[in-house]
Amino acid sequence: MTRVNTVLGPIAAQQLGFTSIHEHIGYGMPGSELDTRWWKTPEQRYEETIPKLRAFAEHGGQTFVDATGICNGRDIDYYQSIAEKTGVNIIAATGFVGGDTALKHFAEASVEYLTDQFVHELTVGIGTSGGKAGIIKVGVSRGFKLTALDLRIYRAAARASLATGAPIITHLAVDAATAIEALQDEGLPLTRVLFGHADDGVSQGKVDEEGIVSAGGRIGFDTFGYDLELPDPPFWGRHRDERFQHLMRYLRSGQADKVLVAADANCSPLGWPGVKGHTINYLFEQLIPDLRQDGVDDATIDQLFIGNVADFFTTSTPDTLNSEGK
Amino acid sequence: MSAQVNTVLGPIGADELGVVAIHEALLSVVPGAQFAYDITIDRAEIFDILASKLRAFKAAGGGTIVDRTGMFHGRDLPLYEALSRSTGVHIVASTGMGPEENLGGYFLTPQTNPPTPWPAERFAELFAAEATDGMVHPRVARRAPAGLIVTTQSSDGATPTDDSLLRGAALAATRSGVALAFSAPSDTIRALELALAEGLPADRIVVSGLDRAGTGATVRATARAVAKRGAYIALDHIGRVDAGSPSDDDRAALVLALVDAGHGARILLSAGAVGVAKGHAEVNSAYEVVLTDFAPKLAAHGLDEDGIRRILIDNPRDLLAVKEA
Numbered sequence A: 001m002t003r004v005n006t007v008l009g010p011i012a013a014q015q016l017g018f019t020s021i022h023e024h025i026g027y028g029m030p031g032s033e034l035d036t037r038w039w040k041t042p043e044q045r046y047e048e049t050i051p052k053l054r055a056f057a058e059h060g061g062q063t064f065v066d067a068t069g070i071c072n073g074r075d076i077d078y079y080q081s082i083a084e085k086t087g088v089n090i091i092a093a094t095g096f097v098g099g100d101t102a103l104k105h106f107a108e109a110s111v112e113y114l115t116d117q118f119v120h121e122l123t124v125g126i127g128t129s130g131g132k133a134g135i136i137k138v139g140v141s142r143g144f145k146l147t148a149l150d151l152r153i154y155r156a157a158a159r160a161s162l163a164t165g166a167p168i169i170t171h172l173a174v175d176a177a178t179a180i181e182a183l184q185d186e187g188l189p190l191t192r193v194l195f196g197h198a199d200d201g202v203s204q205g206k207v208d209e210e211g212i213v214s215a216g217g218r219i220g221f222d223t224f225g226y227d228l229e230l231p232d233p234p235f236w237g238r239h240r241d242e243r244f245q246h247l248m249r250y251l252r253s254g255q256a257d258k259v260l261v262a263a264d265a266n267c268s269p270l271g272w273p274g275v276k277g278h279t280i281n282y283l284f285e286q287l288i289p290d291l292r293q294d295g296v297d298d299a300t301i302d303q304l305f306i307g308n309v310a311d312f313f314t315t316s317t318p319d320t321l322n323s324e325g326k
Numbered sequence B: 001m002s003a004q005v006n007t008v009l010g011p012i013g014a015d016e017l018g019v020v021a022i023h024e025a026l027l028s029v030v031p032g033a034q035f036a037y038d039i040t041i042d043r044a045e046i047f048d049i050l051a052s053k054l055r056a057f058k059a060a061g062g063g064t065i066v067d068r069t070g071m072f073h074g075r076d077l078p079l080y081e082a083l084s085r086s087t088g089v090h091i092v093a094s095t096g097m098g099p100e101e102n103l104g105g106y107f108l109t110p111q112t113n114p115p116t117p118w119p120a121e122r123f124a125e126l127f128a129a130e131a132t133d134g135m136v137h138p139r140v141a142r143r144a145p146a147g148l149i150v151t152t153q154s155s156d157g158a159t160p161t162d163d164s165l166l167r168g169a170a171l172a173a174t175r176s177g178v179a180l181a182f183s184a185p186s187d188t189i190r191a192l193e194l195a196l197a198e199g200l201p202a203d204r205i206v207v208s209g210l211d212r213a214g215t216g217a218t219v220r221a222t223a224r225a226v227a228k229r230g231a232y233i234a235l236d237h238i239g240r241v242d243a244g245s246p247s248d249d250d251r252a253a254l255v256l257a258l259v260d261a262g263h264g265a266r267i268l269l270s271a272g273a274v275g276v277a278k279g280h281a282e283v284n285s286a287y288e289v290v291l292t293d294f295a296p297k298l299a300a301h302g303l304d305e306d307g308i309r310r311i312l313i314d315n316p317r318d319l320l321a322v323k324e325a
């Protein structure tokens, strides 16, 4: 049995069901909490969040992976209340969106210390919430190149993944060769790693997809919905059809098992305005109808959102964790 | 109405401050340490430790503690309010941030393309709002306005963002009437000129940390240069003998020399103590060390009671009094 930590406790990988692998309840850069322009009342935060998750559940969504790392407004007891009241499983992340978002205490820490931090959050808990992380977040700092700090975080994530069986998701898939080298040097099978945002507008031409796939890594089509067709798209936006065709190339070439799909939307952004008109439910309201219209069958859609996710959480789980629940 | 000082419990008359420790830390948390798996922040325990240190300060004759850690280094306003109420010590909390390494990514790599760090003007808005509308209890509410605006430049040389912070802090001080305190170990006078260039009068500026390192002679040269421009000099490591720092006798001699040179109205003294440290080493120093150890030393060096009183009470009173805009 594979145990996957949600914020309300472990569930079997088989119970994950329809999962969006990269989302945010609310994301804000560290320090944004000091700027009152972004503040929202708790009433407003629940009001912006609950209807989106209810719609997600009504569409058939079951699990929400929150990719908000340490220092970015991650708020476990808030997630616990939301998960409990909506019935949606929420999986929290340990790790960092990138070196840019690691505050001084962690920016100056060793790989060993960062490993201990991640393992603690995956096995003991996050802060005083009692909730444990179920996934590890790493990423590339601004500038499309892994910094020394980014790489310390990648190495620590690899060690924590090997120790606990939790998979890794990355923010950005650029500079993949450097990432792969560090992760392999730590002995981590690359099937444990989702190279995220390979589909965003600013990364095109900068992602070595072949290198990632041939090393065993997974490709993240996880910014679905950040379309340039939106009234006020973000700088990482991309034309809807271009992203869609990019995904279709994987599906048509029999590589559906190599990809994971998500929307990377904020239910209620914390330190930025968010992107109007973009929610997690793009997956149901736009993407899945588009896939069906293009002739993609339900089995493939299930594979993208159910089978691949279960596989991602299951492969290479250490025996210690496997035996724990028996 | 007489001049007012912003404390965590709201404005009070400047004459009520008594003896002021101008550069201290209550709870000091390295940014991020609050999320560390191996650091516990037990606010009941922290309250007890700080309350006993504040009571010792008061018993020695102290009246007001200025927490000089700024807005992003553990500042806990509800805690400070309760501490002030229960100990009777006035607490002045500060706004501001720095050096760059202490900042969050929100200010350094914002979600814009390119990720341009914040310019001085935006820091000015952030800090001035804290000094006029109230300091933030993050994502919850504003509380009382800040009584001091602080920043620090990197010890190995100011970064462009360090300079934006300093200029923004100076602008915020100009607009709010709340004084600016900064330390700039690598090039103090350059930093002072930068602050003055924003239109902030020299008598609204404290240059701190001057006695942290260096020999008596180098510290004296910098202090004289600062005083000549009319800014305050804070000797805020009183009682500390770190490797490479001046001794308290050096510090006392410096105070006397500055007084003799006519700069007695520009001297401030403090211990630079840290009540509770999280994520960095404890500083073994008491808030009251200026009163218990250093004031007698100044007397022994020949400073009369009026001169000592002026430095411990009158100078910080004048500095902390919010200037009418």
Ligand SMILES: [Zn+2]
Pocket: A022, A023, A024, A067, A264
């Ligand atoms: Zn994301």
